Amino acid sequence: MPSRRQFLTTTALTAATHAFAAPADNDIRIALIGCGGRGTGACNQALSAGSMVKLVAVVDPLEGKAQAALDILKEKHEGQVDVPPDQVFTNFEDYQKAFALADVVLITTPPGPRPFLFEQAIKAGKHVFMEKPVAVDAVGVRRVLAASEEAKKKQLNVCVGFQRRYAPSYIDVINRIQGGEIGDLIYGRVYWNGTSRPGAPRLPGESELHYQIRNWYFFTWMSGDHILEQHCHNLDVANWVLQGKMPVRAVGQGGRQVRRAKENGTIFDHHTVEFEYDNGFRLLSQCCQIGGKCQKDVSEHFHGIKGSADLANNGRFLINGQPPGGKRQRAGAGNKEDAYQLEHDAFFENIRTGKVRNDADYAAHSTMMGVMGRMATYTGQIITWEQALNSKESLVPDNITWATEAPVKPDAEGWYPVAIPGTTMPL
Incomplete structure (x- = not known):
C-alpha cells in the first residue's frame, strides 16, 4: 500500500434514524471495518478529530490484521482505544456485532464489499465514512445510490474518501474555474501515471478465496482495477469541475505490458x-x-476559451500559468493542509453539531466514471453512460465468508482470465 494512502481515514456513526446526538458522556464510538494500512490510517485520523472519538470495535478476517491495527492506534491515541478482546472480530459476518457497539462505522475494506456494507450500515441507522471508490461495478453503484436516498431520509452523515473535495487548494481553484476565470471549458486532461507494484505470491495450502482477498488489488472483483481504485480521484475532480455533469460516451484502450506474473491477477497496467x-x-x-x-x-x-487551470501540477495550482494569489509555491506551503484530516474533522464536526452532509451521490457517479472507463478499455468498444450505468455485470458476492466460492478461478497452469479488447464483450 503506497504510504500516502496508508493515512486515508474511515468512519461511520450511530444507530439512530435522525442526526446524531452525542450520548451523555459525549463520546462518539467508532468501529473499524477493515484493518489494513488504509483502515489503520483512516482510524488514526478519525481519532485525531477529537478526544471524544473512541474506537470500540475492529473487524478484519485476515489473521493478525485487527490486532496489528490496535497496537498502532493504542500507541498513537492513548485513552481513545477501548477494544476488549471480545470486540476484536475476525469473521466476515461479525460486522453486525461491530455495528451494534458503535456510533460510527469506518468502511475501509477493499472496494468490492463496500456497497453491501454501506447498505447494511444505513439500514442500521449509522453515519458512515467510506473509502473510495464506493463500488467496483454498476450494480454496486446503483446499490450505493439507493442507500444514499435512505441516508437522506434518516438525516445520516456520509463522508467518502475523495479528500480533494476538502482541500483548500482544490476548493479555491475549482471555485475560480466555475466562476469563469478561464472561460467556457473546452477540454480537460486527468492523469494518474505511476509505478508498478508486485503482486503477492500464494502461500502454501492457501485457499483460492483467501489468496484473492489477501492479494485484493490485483483482482477486478475486489479493486475494480487501478483505473477505478486510484484514478477515480482524478475523475472525481473532473466531476466536481463540471458540477456533476456526466459523460455521454467513452472510448478507450488498455492492456498489460509489464504485469506478466500469475500473481498479477486480472487487472491491466495501463488505461x-x-x-x-x-x-x-x-x-x-x-x-x-x-x-x-x-x-x-x-x-x-x-x-x-480564456486560458487554463492546472491542479496539483508538480505540486502547484496554476491559473493561466500563475498560482492563485500570484505567489509561486507548492501546494499546502504555508498552511500545511492535510485534506485527509480535514475531511474527518468536517465529518465529526457535522455529527457533533447535528448538521448533515452526504457525499455518496457524487462519489457514486465518480466511481461510475471509472467503471465506464474500464468497460471501454476492457472491451475496446464505445460505451454509453446509459449502457454503463444499467450494466448487469455483478462482480462481488454478498455476505462473503471463507466458505464463499472465489468469483474468478485460475486455469490449470495458475493463470487468471484477463480481458481482451475486441473480444471481451460488455454485459
Whole structure:
C-alpha cells in the first residue's frame, strides 16, 4: 500500500434514524471495518478529530490484521482505544456485532464489499465514512445510490474518501474555474501515471478465496482495477469541475505490458480513455502502473476559451500559468493542509453539531466514471453512460465468508482470465 494512502481515514456513526446526538458522556464510538494500512490510517485520523472519538470495535478476517491495527492506534491515541478482546472480530459476518457497539462505522475494506456494507450500515441507522471508490461495478453503484436516498431520509452523515473535495487548494481553484476565470471549458486532461507494484505470491495450502482477498488489488472483483481504485480521484475532480455533469460516451484502450506474473491477477497496467459530453467537452484520461523511466504524473488540467487551470501540477495550482494569489509555491506551503484530516474533522464536526452532509451521490457517479472507463478499455468498444450505468455485470458476492466460492478461478497452469479488447464483450 503506497504510504500516502496508508493515512486515508474511515468512519461511520450511530444507530439512530435522525442526526446524531452525542450520548451523555459525549463520546462518539467508532468501529473499524477493515484493518489494513488504509483502515489503520483512516482510524488514526478519525481519532485525531477529537478526544471524544473512541474506537470500540475492529473487524478484519485476515489473521493478525485487527490486532496489528490496535497496537498502532493504542500507541498513537492513548485513552481513545477501548477494544476488549471480545470486540476484536475476525469473521466476515461479525460486522453486525461491530455495528451494534458503535456510533460510527469506518468502511475501509477493499472496494468490492463496500456497497453491501454501506447498505447494511444505513439500514442500521449509522453515519458512515467510506473509502473510495464506493463500488467496483454498476450494480454496486446503483446499490450505493439507493442507500444514499435512505441516508437522506434518516438525516445520516456520509463522508467518502475523495479528500480533494476538502482541500483548500482544490476548493479555491475549482471555485475560480466555475466562476469563469478561464472561460467556457473546452477540454480537460486527468492523469494518474505511476509505478508498478508486485503482486503477492500464494502461500502454501492457501485457499483460492483467501489468496484473492489477501492479494485484493490485483483482482477486478475486489479493486475494480487501478483505473477505478486510484484514478477515480482524478475523475472525481473532473466531476466536481463540471458540477456533476456526466459523460455521454467513452472510448478507450488498455492492456498489460509489464504485469506478466500469475500473481498479477486480472487487472491491466495501463488505461487511456476519452470521455465525451453532450456539450462537446472532452475529458482525456490516462492512468498507468508501468514504472521504469516512464513519466510519472498525478494531476488535473482544464482548458477554457480564456486560458487554463492546472491542479496539483508538480505540486502547484496554476491559473493561466500563475498560482492563485500570484505567489509561486507548492501546494499546502504555508498552511500545511492535510485534506485527509480535514475531511474527518468536517465529518465529526457535522455529527457533533447535528448538521448533515452526504457525499455518496457524487462519489457514486465518480466511481461510475471509472467503471465506464474500464468497460471501454476492457472491451475496446464505445460505451454509453446509459449502457454503463444499467450494466448487469455483478462482480462481488454478498455476505462473503471463507466458505464463499472465489468469483474468478485460475486455469490449470495458475493463470487468471484477463480481458481482451475486441473480444471481451460488455454485459
